[in-house]
Amino acid sequence: MQCFFVQLKTRLGRAYDVADALARRELASEVYSTSGEYDLLAKFYVEDDVDVGHFVNQNLHDIDGIERTYTTLTFKAF
Amino acid sequence: MQCFFVQLKTRLGRAYDVADALARRELASEVYSTSGEYDLLAKFYVEDDVDVGHFVNQNLHDIDGIERTYTTLTFKAF
Amino acid sequence: MQCFFVQLKTRLGRAYDVADALARRELASEVYSTSGEYDLLAKFYVEDDVDVGHFVNQNLHDIDGIERTYTTLTFKAF
Amino acid sequence: MQCFFVQLKTRLGRAYDVADALARRELASEVYSTSGEYDLLAKFYVEDDVDVGHFVNQNLHDIDGIERTYTTLTFKAF
Amino acid sequence: MQCFFVQLKTRLGRAYDVADALARRELASEVYSTSGEYDLLAKFYVEDDVDVGHFVNQNLHDIDGIERTYTTLTFKAF
Amino acid sequence: MQCFFVQLKTRLGRAYDVADALARRELASEVYSTSGEYDLLAKFYVEDDVDVGHFVNQNLHDIDGIERTYTTLTFKAF
Amino acid sequence: MQCFFVQLKTRLGRAYDVADALARRELASEVYSTSGEYDLLAKFYVEDDVDVGHFVNQNLHDIDGIERTYTTLTFKAF
Amino acid sequence: MQCFFVQLKTRLGRAYDVADALARRELASEVYSTSGEYDLLAKFYVEDDVDVGHFVNQNLHDIDGIERTYTTLTFKAF
């Protein structure tokens, strides 16, 4: 399995709508509202052969209220 | 419990030493080497009354090889 | 109680309308117009179990004239 | 009276030493350890004729462990 | 008296309209078109009790053609 | 005559030494300690044929305590 | 032959449309979706006398969905 | 004579239109399309008493397709 994180910057006041929409899709293993530059942080596990870029495009980027996303891939769990 | 994430930028070539040192301390619930601007991402759960800033200072900042850290607090899990 | 600060960048010429609107809501313990990158600084005290992100979303982000906000959480008062 | 805030970035692991040193000087009305880019936030009230720049230089900048400071002046309290 | 400077970034090609409008208001002691990131630099003297933020909001921000402004306060003249 | 401004970032705690040194040289028409990213702002008038870059190099850059400087040239006074 | 790389930032959710459009034009020797600040990375070989700036303008910039591009020229292959 | 350079960032795909328009005005001594953050670089010689800021405003900023410009003044030729 591949584990990666996506940080989401949402339009003003939309963070919780986006979080709910994301949670309802039951794709992320964890979704948090967070402090700092981004509003949300989501964690995903996908099969090794899944194209992460495409996955984010297809499953996140169509949610209304997202301004931009930043994907962090994990290489190894210690 | 409070859940928060810490991203760590390490000196060139030291990421895996720092990750091992962090893992040995068994304070983080998860530690990953990652792509992007930071080298490592660690997830922590602490009691609600714990001062997160102090926790990071006391338990991470003394590990040799760290250049800087960025703490992201979670407000709510969805 | 949790104490946190919110810095607000407003649209050109709207800082004082936003400050008045914020003050009228009597949620912030202090509201200042300030120098520097942001236009306003507000200080809040909320119960420990309050989700700060949600609080900011619900109580600030609907005020007209705000461009963006930056939340700074306090860990400990010395 | 003039009210202003100073955010302090400290060297790695020194935030709480600096906060204690600052608190002991009893110049700040409030001192917090904080999340985000800076480690500490301090609030000051000084007489109107006090030169804030000089005040910060004389009373903060000699504390060991500070990397940089950012002063935010308040124009008006709402 | 308080002395402060305001740097103005104007929309493309509007710098000299904004400068003329500013000069006609006879509020600034000096107005220059400048090199660098900003297009104009204006210097102001106001009474000590004047709220600089409000002054800039009321007297500059309604001039058409301004993209953003950056206020620099002076603490002391040497 | 050419009029230009130089903003100076000084090492921590050195702003007022640098300001005094600059004032003693009686080259600047005005020297201020300031809020914001830079610590000092100085204004100069020099003959039209003076090479401003060289002037700054020769007359400012040898003052101990300066980290960096940013020169803003004025094109026209309104 | 000249070898150069172009990184492409696309509008939210459009990365794979742009990649397909680019691939169909059969101008790039390689096209990848990527992690990090940009969404796509394309590699090109063109004749030495080709004006790379013009090439990018003519052959990439008319593809719908591109926000901005960054061209990296190679000087030498080792 | 004054010599200065202007770097121009153009809207996506418009660099060569802007360059042609600029060349047709026969004001610049040299115009290049370039690599890097900006798309074009133009070099100008004007009389010593010419207000460079105004010159750029009047002669460049009305060309359609320009996003922003950055003027670099030369102090001395070696």
Next chain:
Amino acid sequence: MQCFFVQLKTRLGRAYDVADALARRELASEVYSTSGEYDLLAKFYVEDDVDVGHFVNQNLHDIDGIERTYTTLTFKAF
């Protein structure tokens, strides 16, 4: 196989030493000196189960003359 790119910023004047050292290690499929913010660009193919972060740490970061590196992972080749 995983394909990824590494951009390298080297200390002043060391780019070609680093490039030669990298080429001699015969780990990269391509190594270029490049224009722009970074000095070198290297392309790697490794087995799917290879930890890219560790690979970069072990095989690049010990080369003398490197200031920092930026790894870009490819998700899919079009």
Next chain:
Amino acid sequence: MQCFFVQLKTRLGRAYDVADALARRELASEVYSTSGEYDLLAKFYVEDDVDVGHFVNQNLHDIDGIERTYTTLTFKAF
């Protein structure tokens, strides 16, 4: 012939030493001290087969007093 520009940031107070050293090498067609983020701007013409990166490394980067350089390549002269 290839035409390219190099902007040079020098250590504080060293701009004119570096400019003189560069001029003495008679490699640049033009060398200017400049306003803005960089201190010097130099223009070069080299044969088409010359590796620009290597040229800058070999002929500029050994001059004492340079902090960093930024190379801008020209694609086409209009």
